[in-house]
Amino acid sequence: MLNKKKLNKRLVLPKAAEAIIRPILFTSALTAVFVIVLIAFFIFQKGWPVISSYGLWNMLSGTVWQPTKEIYGILPMLTGTFYITLIALLIGIPFGLATAIYLSEIAPPRTAGIIRPAIELLAAIPSVIYGLFGIVVINTFMRYLQRGLLSGILPPDYQLGYSVLSGGIVLAIMILPTIINIAEDSLKAVPRAYKEAALALGSTHIQTIFRVLIPAAKSGIVSAIVLAMGRSIGETMALIMVIGNVTALPQHGLLSVFAPSSSLTATIALEMGYAGPQHQAALFAVGIVLFCIIALLNSFVIAFTRRGGQQQL
Amino acid sequence: MIKKAGFITLMLVLTFSLALVGCNSKEPVGNTKEPVGNTKELTGNIKLAGSTSVQPLAEELAMKYMEQHKQVKVDVAGGGSGVGIESAVNGSANIGMASRDLKQAEKDATPTLKTIVIAQDGISVVINPRNSVSNLTLAQIQDIFTGKVTNWKMVGGNDVNITVVNREEGSGTRGAFEEIVLKGAAYTDKAIIQNSTGAIKTAVVADVNAIGYISMGSMSADVKGVQVNGIAPTTDNVVKGTYPISRPFNFLVKGDPNEVTKSFIDWILAEGGQKIVTDQGYISIK
Numbered sequence: 132m133l134n135k136k137k138l139n140k141r142l143v144l145p146k147a148a149e150a151i152i153r154p155i156l157f158t159s160a161l162t163a164v165f166v167i168v169l170i171a172f173f174i175f176q177k178g179w180p181v182i183s184s185y186g187l188w189n190m191l192s193g194t195v196w197q198p199t200k201e202i203y204g205i206l207p208m209l210t211g212t213f214y215i216t217l218i219a220l221l222i223g224i225p226f227g228l229a230t231a232i233y234l235s236e237i238a239p240p241r242t243a244g245i246i247r248p249a250i251e252l253l254a255a256i257p258s259v260i261y262g263l264f265g266i267v268v269i270n271t272f273m274r275y276l277q278r279g280l281l282s283g284i285l286p287p288d289y290q291l292g293y294s295v296l297s298g299g300i301v302l303a304i305m306i307l308p309t310i311i312n313i314a315e316d317s318l319k320a321v322p323r324a325y326k327e328a329a330l331a332l333g334s335t336h337i338q339t340i341f342r343v344l345i346p347a348a349k350s351g352i353v354s355a356i357v358l359a360m361g362r363s364i365g366e367t368m369a370l371i372m373v374i375g376n377v378t379a380l381p382q383h384g385l386l387s388v389f390a391p392s393s394s395l396t397a398t399i400a401l402e403m404g405y406a407g408p409q410h411q412a413a414l415f416a417v418g419i420v421l422f423c424i425i426a427l428l429n430s431f432v433i434a435f436t437r438r439g440g441q442q443q444l
Numbered sequence: 445m446i447k448k449a450g451f452i453t454l455m456l457v458l459t460f461s462l463a464l465v466g467c468n469s470k471e472p473v474g475n476t477k478e479p480v481g482n483t484k485e486l487t488g489n490i491k492l493a494g495s496t497s498v499q500p501l502a503e504e505l506a507m508k509y510m511e512q513h514k515q516v517k518v519d520v521a522g523g524g525s526g527v528g529i530e531s532a533v534n535g536s537a538n539i540g541m542a543s544r545d546l547k548q549a550e551k552d553a554t555p556t557l558k559t560i561v562i563a564q565d566g567i568s569v570v571i572n573p574r575n576s577v578s579n580l581t582l583a584q585i586q587d588i589f590t591g592k593v594t595n596w597k598m599v600g601g602n603d604v605n606i607t608v609v610n611r612e613e614g615s616g617t618r619g620a621f622e623e624i625v626l627k628g629a630a631y632t633d634k635a636i637i638q639n640s641t642g643a644i645k646t647a648v649v650a651d652v653n654a655i656g657y658i659s660m661g662s663m664s665a666d667v668k669g670v671q672v673n674g675i676a677p678t679t680d681n682v683v684k685g686t687y688p689i690s691r692p693f694n695f696l697v698k699g700d701p702n703e704v705t706k707s708f709i710d711w712i713l714a715e716g717g718q719k720i721v722t723d724q725g726y727i728s729i730k
Binding site for chain 1: 496522523524594595604605607612613614615616619633634635636637638639643646650651
């Protein structure tokens with residue numbers, strides 16, 4: 132009797148549980164899609180009227196941003212966002228890749244045991260702390276540099292400490308963990324046979340790394356870079372604190388790395404607090420532009436990793 | 445048609461993309477607690493609209509008032525001082541808010557409008573304590589913030605460039621400063637933008653060449669408030685009317701206000717309401 136009952140339970144419960152668990156899992160999975168649709172819907176609903184009445188091109192190419200006077204040119208912020216991201220990538224990629232290579236190929240386990248937690252800690256630091264660090268350390272140093280050594284060649288309004296370069300440096304530090312972790316994983320995922328074959332053919336360890344492992348891990352490394360790019364385009368708080376939020380186009384060629392700048396995210400966060408209804412709609416319109424940029428970047432990552440995966444087969 | 449088609453395509457593309465962007469939403473403040481059985485409880489709605497400078501203070505006052513009067517709902521909307529006057533006149537709000545005195549023309553056009561000063565607000569122009577300048581004229585301050593004057597030497601300081609620190613678009617303090625000091629001129633586009641009093645102070649403390657402005661209630665020892673036309677930025681001087689960068693926070697009502705509105709205004713003008721005014725960093729009318 133007892134045994135039969137137990138047996139019945141065993142047979143029945145799993146089936147019942149399965150019937151319940153499946154839809155739960157499915158709903159959970161669906162939530163992500165639902166949330167994304169909801170966010171897109173509300174951003175577009177609020178921001179689209181501004182884009183359609185002001186004109187997308189007028190907005191993207193306008194150089195004056197005075198939302199309280201209904202002038203919505205976002206070119207300075209757009210330029211600032213990409214300029215700062217470019218600087219961050221130029222600094223962050225070499226450092227990040229070098230670290231990833233060192234960790235996956237060269238580092239003795241004990242050294243890696245120190246470096247890896249440090250990188251994880253770097254990823255866990257809130258961005259406002261990076262911003263404080265930027266204001267106190269990087270901007271002070273920049274000001275010292277701009278008003279000392281470079282004071283002769285820089286225009287006065289490029290001697291403020293707040294600059295594209297400060298923003299780039301802060302972001303470069305912030306994207307390091309992303310680049311290092313993903314690049315290291317993809318280097319480790321390269322089949323062992325590749326490395327063995329290269330070494331057997333007589334290449335040195337360094338030759339193997341640069342000629343065999345990195346090309347083989349290419350798709351992973353590219354996604355690391357694009358994800359880092361997405362992160363730096365989306366970063367807000369740290370940038371607000373260090374770039375000065377000046378909505379003017381950077382000028383004077385290469386000297387413009389010393390210009391104060393602004394970004395799409397920073398402008399939204401700065402102005403949302405006191406914005407009137409029309410101003411708020413304009414900020415949502417900026418949000419639409421930002422949303423599209425990030426969506427494009429992510430689709431690029433998906434497309435690239437898919438293609439890369441097929442190549443490896 | 446094309447616009448609509450474009451919109452739909454975009455929506456579809458975005459729906460299927462895996463991007464995620466943070467969304468910021470303000471939750472409405474709602475209190476659904478049971479009212480305590482008071483014997484004579486006021487009920488009704490009060491609508492306020494107008495100056496975005498008065499708005500934060502009015503919201504704070506409304507919140508505290510509603511805590512004590514559970515049956516009254518106070519709505520505070522922005523729009524600017526102009527909207528405040530207009531909505532008081534046409535009755536779309538019980539109380540219009542204005543952060544400036546009414547112009548003579550406005551007074552003539554709306555003889556039934558009553559002005560009630562609920563608080564005063566002074567704005568200090570702040571510089572780094574290591575800066576040797578201690579007095580500026582209103583005209584000099586205007587020139588600095590419009591970008592006409594770019595070197596401290598031109599206003600009696602050292603031969604160094606001025607770092608102008610400004611508030612963000614939409615800020616009430618920025619709007620007031622623009623009205624009182626710039627008098628219709630435009631701010632320089634070279635100014636660093638910071639979005640809070642604290643951030644302005646941080647920027648001024650960090651840079652010996654910096655100049656910014658903050659509400660007088662937020663002054664502290666780490667920044668130096670300059671004298672304007674020789675008058676020190678103190679509460680006393682604002683009350684006396686000698687310090688030039690100050691403004692009244694006005695409530696405008698048309699004719700005789702209804703019972704709830706009158707109770708709200710009286711409550712603000714009484715000691716408790718004025719204490720909130722002081723706590724929020726503004727100057728009490730007492």
